[in-house]
Amino acid sequence: MRKGPVAAVAATVVLAVSGCLTPLTSRPPLTPVPAPASPLVGVYEPGAPGSWSQITEFASATGVKPRIAVYYSPWNDPFSTSFAQTAWENDAYVLVQLQPSGVSLGSIVAGGSDGYLRSYADAVVAFGHPVILSFGHEMNGTWYSWGEGHTPPATFVAAWRHIVRVFRAAGAANVTWLWTVNSIDGAASSLSQWWPGAAWVSWIGIDGYYSLATDTFGSVFGSTIADVRAFSSAPVLIAETAVGTTTDRESQIDELFAGVRAARLAGVVWFDEAQHAGLYHQDWRLEDDPDALAAFTAAVATYLGAN
Numbered sequence: 001m002r003k004g005p006v007a008a009v010a011a012t013v014v015l016a017v018s019g020c021l022t023p024l025t026s027r028p029p030l031t032p033v034p035a036p037a038s039p040l041v042g043v044y045e046p047g048a049p050g051s052w053s054q055i056t057e058f059a060s061a062t063g064v065k066p067r068i069a070v071y072y073s074p075w076n077d078p079f080s081t082s083f084a085q086t087a088w089e090n091d092a093y094v095l096v097q098l099q100p101s102g103v104s105l106g107s108i109v110a111g112g113s114d115g116y117l118r119s120y121a122d123a124v125v126a127f128g129h130p131v132i133l134s135f136g137h138e139m140n141g142t143w144y145s146w147g148e149g150h151t152p153p154a155t156f157v158a159a160w161r162h163i164v165r166v167f168r169a170a171g172a173a174n175v176t177w178l179w180t181v182n183s184i185d186g187a188a189s190s191l192s193q194w195w196p197g198a199a200w201v202s203w204i205g206i207d208g209y210y211s212l213a214t215d216t217f218g219s220v221f222g223s224t225i226a227d228v229r230a231f232s233s234a235p236v237l238i239a240e241t242a243v244g245t246t247t248d249r250e251s252q253i254d255e256l257f258a259g260v261r262a263a264r265l266a267g268v269v270w271f272d273e274a275q276h277a278g279l280y281h282q283d284w285r286l287e288d289d290p291d292a293l294a295a296f297t298a299a300v301a302t303y304l305g306a307n
Contacts, residue, residue: 030174032202033093033130035235039260039304040267042068042095044240049073049083052090058272061287064300068132070095070239070269075103076116079123088129095132095178095239095269100146105136105159117163121170130174134239135163137180138207139194153193160196176202180239183208184224191227203266204228205239210256211280213246217259225263235266242271242284243292250295257299270296 041064045054048071059065069087071080073096084094103113124131136146139156146156160179167175179201181191185208195201206228208220225236238260243252260268274283286293 027128030125030128030171031130032174032176033132036067036266039265040067040093040237041300041304042066042070042092042267042269044070044269044271044273046273049080052083052086054272055090057287061293062300063297065091067092068095068237068267068269069093070097072097072099075100075113079120079127081123081127084127084129084131093130093132093176096134097137097180097239098133098135099144100136100159101144105146105151105155108159109155109162111162114166117166118170121167121172124167124172124175125170128174130176132176132178132203133167134178134180134205135160137205137239138182140184140191141182156194157196161200164196164200178203178205178237178239180205180207181224181228182206183220184227185220191224192231195231198232198234201232201234203235203237204232205237207240208238209241209271209280209284210243210246210252211282212244213248213252215246215252217255217263221259221263236263237266238268240269240271244280244282244284245289249289249292253292253295254299254302257303261303 043055043058043066045058047054048069055066055069069083069090069092071083071094073080075098079096087094100108107113124133136144136156136159138144139147139151141147142149145151164177177200179196181194181204183206184191206221206224208224210220220241221238228236241256243249243256246252257268270286271284272286274285275281276283286296
């Protein structure tokens with residue numbers, strides 16, 4: 001028989017008193033991504049964050065279930081809670097590359113974007129699960145408005161710290177702050193001048209690609225890892241990488257994952273897109289190359305184990 005409103009309220013009170021209901025105030029504390037016991041495998045698919053279908057296809061083709069799912073977020077776009085929730089339900093952490101396009105970093109420092117940042121932080125808090133957040137990636141290169149030759153390093157550092165302050169004030173303790181640089185072999189300036197400081201960074205990200213048949217883990221990432229280790233012991237994540245359609249793609253894929261394991265990195269994110277614009281950009285996808293696909297699957301199993 002359907003209960004009336006008074007009976008329903010009474011039943012609720014009884015259950016709450018008896019401990020059968022979980023009080024709203026007992027929500028678990030917010031925590032960042034824990035340091036992984038073994039390197040995590042992530043992926044970027046161009047459909048993100050609008051769709052999860054390409055990530056599903058990637059997992060099906062490779063036999064590797066991504067533990068990190070990346071999307072790129074233009075300035076003033078809200079946090080994609082739905083994509084983050086789908087990632088969480090698929091045992092993956094969302095990694096957001098927050099891009100300050102169309103806004104000056106000086107105005108961010110001055111508080112001009114605080115309303116947007118507070119709204120974003122509130123959404124991350126409401127999501128409740130760990131989020132990896134990167135701001136202004138590849139700032140040591142010349143190709144973005146927030147980077148070398150366009151924005152002074154001191155302004156970038158001030159903007160980074162300001163954003164972290166806003167999120168901390170909002171209680172966003174579930175954010176892992178990923179400071180992402182480009183491999184110094186493809187960038188224009190030293191790294192230390194862009195460094196916000198250990199108190200402001202959780203992990204370090206490095207972007208770099210195997211675009212030539214002669215590329216190795218050492219030539220693409222070695223110098224950059226050595227440089228960041230001179231001023232930080234934070235976990236390092238290869239935040240963007242892929243092996244292009246070189247003459248020795250399969251062995252380079254194997255060598256990439258062997259390098260990630262040997263360097264004891266936090267993980268590696270495969271940039272799974274056909275990206276033909278630019279000097280070295282090419283088809284990084286695995287799904288249309290059976291030999292590369294098999295090499296990827298084998299390398300993950302050999303060097304990273306279960307993910």
